[in-house]
Amino acid sequence: MGLGPAERRRLGACAAGALVLALAPLAFGSPYRLDQFDYILSLVMVAIGLNVATGFAGQLSLGPSATFAVGGYTAVVLANDHPGVGLAAMAVAAMAAAGVFGLVVGLPALRVGGFYLANVTLFFALLVPIVATNLSVTGRANGISLVANPAFVQSPSGAALYETTLAVVGLLTLGCWALLHSRVGREFVAVRTSEELALALGIPTYRAKLAAFGLSSLPAGLGGAFYAFSQQFVSPGSVSVSLSIYLVAACVIGGLGSVTGPVVGGLLVIGLGQFLGSLAQYEGVIFGVALAAFAVALPQGIVGSGEALRAAVASYVRSAPLGPGRPAPPEARRPAPAWAPAPPAGGAGSLVVSGARRSFGGVVAVDGVDLEVARGQLHGLIGSNGSGKTTLLNLVCGFYRLEAGQVRLGEARIDHLPAWRVARAGVARTFQTPQLVAEASVLDNVVPAAERHLRCNAVASVLRLPPGPRTARAARARALEALELVGLAKAASERVAELPHGTRRVVEVARALALEPGFVLLDEPAAGLGQSEVERLKSVLASMVAAGLGVLLVEHNVPLVLELADRVTVLHQGRAIAQGGPESLRGNQLVAQVFLGRELAGSGDQP
């Protein structure tokens, strides 16, 4: 795999940083200083873990100190009882305990989204030192000291211990890079971007969040073991709740979601905390103000802001890139590549909605709607704002639950399935407000959809074992194919943030196609498109239908719908007031009245 200039630059910076850290003992060779560095590095491990849950997957955890404490106490208790076990056994035991703890906390706390996890984890951070103070097994308020245990021998120690700790930090960082650029990491990023997006990609979000949170507790436990081993002492005071807040500060200041952010931030924040001296009593104010300032002004942190700055300069220097906003390149008009959608689980049957009903707090948004989308057919859904089009779409793809009626895919009912299963059953969708990872490239936004059907387990994907690299290549090829189909192949390496809004909808269409669905639900794909882009969209829709896809098109552009659709359903106040071929609707008085606001003939006061 060739490295681009940006990767090479980043790799160079990492190597230089690692070298400086590795040579640090020569400069500060005193045992006391080394001890402090060991301490800092063990907390950097915890920050690296925190970044997996909070930075990669967007699940705000405020209790890394609790997981750290579980790991630290496990290691110190083990070493106190069995002084000969050594660092490796302490590390394994600490990670196991921390992993179990992470699952116990995450299982209930992740059931409700948003700030529940943050509050619950913060609560654990408050609780763990209190419990440790009261338990005899954790040595109560005094904690447990290995120094007092004559049988315990610290080996490795001194510079060897420091270099070992540093190597582990390096491995963890490398592991994070591998994770972020694997299908597991892409799932985490999809969940962070929006849960709706993740569900539409067929990702079980609860499981993904739990995986991220569970994974994040492993480095925290490891940090606890290294802490216990190097400091030979764990007490309630060393795992106080403020440690959690400083670790969050380390991640935010370094750069949440970047691979090296927690390392940079951890060295800065925890390191600075060690050398504040008489300013230590203002630690909270200093880091509080810094944390607030970064959260408000530089949410990407030091690492992320540096990269964003470089990207901004680079895109300024480059002449205006192939603008998706420009007229469509002529090659977009040539016949689209052959597109053979995989047969969905439901067989070749139709997507049938019957008697669908859903209300929100007394307002009936969808009221007894029937419609059928056959394979190889485009079904238009029109109606004024608030007529229930998007609600119906959300009901079909499992985002909302039906109150009455059913949705069937062939013979199978899908209205009871969670949204991610509906997506996997072969019903893809796009969103009215595009749900894309703005800082990633167009191609990288489509890849997670393209790899949905490629079999490859998570471990192989992260560790680049077969068939990991092969499926990753296949997914990129499929994603490119989908982009070519919608005429965006040349924009594949553009950052989504730089695309005009209309083009983002087209990226969404490509992503839906990359899922290789049997049916695609499009929510106003033509909104915000220029005339040439509408033309391109038309040809894409035509080739989708020609390839045997069933398309449900929600659209305000009525002429477009009437031109392309095989059948059209008109919604008004939640009811289907008309249904039929486009010609039959052109002359329909009721439709004209409701949809175009025309008075019925003969109602009186027409000029």
Place this chain on the structure above:
Amino acid sequence: MSLAINAVVAGLAIGSVYGLVALGYTVVFNATRVFNLAQGDLVMLGVLLSWYLLDVRHWPQVAALACVLVGVTAVSLAEERLVVRPFLSRPRDNIGWFIATLAFSLVVETVVTDLYGENPPQPVPSPLPSRAIHLGSVSIVPKLLLAFLALVAVTAAVEAFYRRTWLGTAMRATAEDREVAALRGISPTRMSALAFGIGGLVAAVAGYVVAPIVFSDVTIGLNYSLKGFIALAIGGFGSIRGALIGAWVLGVGEQLFDLYVSPRYEVVAGLALLMAVLAVRPTGLFGPGRLRRV
């Protein structure tokens, strides 16, 4: 038995303070979608201001109360301006504001702790007589009664404000749909400032009434923040009365736990309640009944 009844009475009083924190959360959350993690530290600030004015400066109660109301509300408004308003225009950022309010609470706590110094908590005089009221075998200390009445009165006032005034209606509209409210000429930033103003007032009242009970303890902020959250989680998010019930359940549960299990693990009682609710009914007792979307 009388021990148990006294524990219930004390639980209702302590729970009332959690309820005031939860009420502050709800008012702010409804208008801004921000969960203000500094709410407990605003209560702590109210406690310490009460202590300083009443115990150190010997101010009369009414003047001290007025000053606490003004002081805490001012800090709450400063929080809104400095760390919350920048996020109102970033709809997709659902982590930043939480971290920012956490940072603000850290600053408040550190500043107050540094000013207070390494002293043990000092008693704060209550506006009510200290002699207990006896009802049969139950004795009620007036300062506990005050906390309870304060919660009921403040809740009634907030509900009346929501229902009866134009601004209250505007706030409810903002809670319903911020964009539509903005189209109707309701400024989201003014609603946000107003919500933090009310949140500050509620925290000030809580601090003033709880000061005689907990003394000048600078470490209670985070504890109250989390207990207020548990009250909300038990009651169900968005329901003011649900939060009230949740707060009392938590307060009484804690006191009974102290009495029958162990006061050293009091914090475990709250956790057990929270975990039970999350496991059985994640949206709380009075919540919408079903998760919005999983």
